[in-house]
Amino acid sequence: MNLQKLQLNETQAREIRAHGVETYPHECCGALLGAEGAAGREVRGLHRLVNRRTDSPRNRFSVTAEDTRDAENAAQKAGLEVVGWYHSHPDHPALPSEYDREHAWPWYSYVIVSIISGEPQAMASWRLTDDRMRFEPERIVTSDSAARVTPAAP
Amino acid sequence: MAVKVLIPTPLRPFVGKRNSVELKAGTVGEALGSLTKEFADLRKHLYTDDGRIRSFVNVYLNDEDIRYLDKENTPIKDGDTISIVPSIAGGAGN
Numbered sequence: 402m403n404l405q406k407l408q409l410n411e412t413q414a415r416e417i418r419a420h421g422v423e424t425y426p427h428e429c430c431g432a433l434l435g436a437e438g439a440a441g442r443e444v445r446g447l448h449r450l451v452n453r454r455t456d457s458p459r460n461r462f463s464v465t466a467e468d469t470r471d472a473e474n475a476a477q478k479a480g481l482e483v484v485g486w487y488h489s490h491p492d493h494p495a496l497p498s499e500y501d502r503e504h505a506w507p508w509y510s511y512v513i514v515s516i517i518s519g520e521p522q523a524m525a526s527w528r529l530t531d532d533r534m535r536f537e538p539e540r541i542v543t544s545d546s547a548a549r550v551t552p553a554a555p
Numbered sequence: 556m557a558v559k560v561l562i563p564t565p566l567r568p569f570v571g572k573r574n575s576v577e578l579k580a581g582t583v584g585e586a587l588g589s590l591t592k593e594f595a596d597l598r599k600h601l602y603t604d605d606g607r608i609r610s611f612v613n614v615y616l617n618d619e620d621i622r623y624l625d626k627e628n629t630p631i632k633d634g635d636t637i638s639i640v641p642s643i644a645g646g647a648g649n
Contacts, residue, residue, distance in 0.1 A: 428646055454646075461646035466613040466620070469640050482564060486643050493647035501645040504611045506600055508565035511645070531568075533599055 404540040406441030407485070407510050407526045409433075411543055413444055418521035420449060421489030421514045427458035432472035433485040433510060441542070442484050442510060448472045461500070462488050485510030485526070492517055495525040497536040505529045510539055558586050560637045569597040583616055584627030586637055601639070613640045 420429040434446040450472065452462040464472075469483075476482050486509060490496075495515040497505075505511060507529045515522040527536035560576045570576055571594075578593075580586035587608075591598035601612055608614065614621045615638040621629045631637075 430643070430645075454644075457646075460648050461644070463611075463644035464642055466615075466640040466642045469642060486645075488645055490647035498646060498648055500648070504609075504644040506563075506565040506641060508568065531596070 404538060405510075405528055406542050407512070407539050408435075408438075408441055408443040408542045408544060409512070409526075410444075413447055414524060414541075414543060416447055417487050417512060417514050417524065418516075420487075421491075421516040422519060422521055424452065424458075424489065425516045425519045426491045428452055428454075428460070428462040428489050428491060430462040430464060430486065430488040432469075432476070432483050433487060433512065434472070434476040434479060434481040435484040436481055437484075444484065444510075445481055446476075446479055447487075448475045448483075459491055460493070463504075483509075485512065487512035487514065489514050489516050495523045497527050501527075502529065502533070502536060505533075505536075507531050507533075511536070512541075556581060556631045556633045556635070558631045558635045558637055560586060560590055561639070563639055563641065565641075566597060566600055566639070569600065570594045580631055582627065582631060583614060583621050583629045583637060586631060587614070587627070611642050611644050613642055614638070615640060 430450045430452050432448040433444045435444040450464045450468050452458050454461040454463045472483050495513040510526050512526045514524040526539040526541050528539050529536055562570050578589050
């Protein structure tokens, strides 16, 4: 299989893991700000978001349309676009669920970090196929440049 | 009425890579119906199999969420703009 590539530097990967640990046992979420380059999709910044699901935050996350617009505005200001989203799976593997599939669009990169007993474990990225039938894995390529992290909206 | 539908980046591959599509319709529902009739591959990303707008898909008419207007029956005026904004959701388990 010819996997799509997502370039994510070590600082960004660390920040996503830290966000998942911080909100454990609840799910964290955020936007991936980036651009398409010759070597694949490159994440150049993260935009933390607040999990708006107060009824079931241990196994669900959602953001509002306003959150999406905030993330898009943050991306636009930086000359980037929202290329995907990240969230954590507390005490579950970094595999997309049926619920993830039902609430996804193609093209976006969906990074999932598994947090087991409060400790970060595997991180994986996925893209929904155009027919919405399944997620396909995306290869995360790490590099060492610095990440920009913007705070979550209150 | 002539209306412009702004297409979010992830859905542009399904409308010939366009940023927006202009069409004529009397209501928001008619506009989205015409859009997804012309670009059939787009439909499943906006609607469920039973024809409802997906729960995470938000539709705005000139910055007003149509849920707070007359939903899909919201009438359109000439020159209006429709935006489609996802409210991303997900989670572990089913």
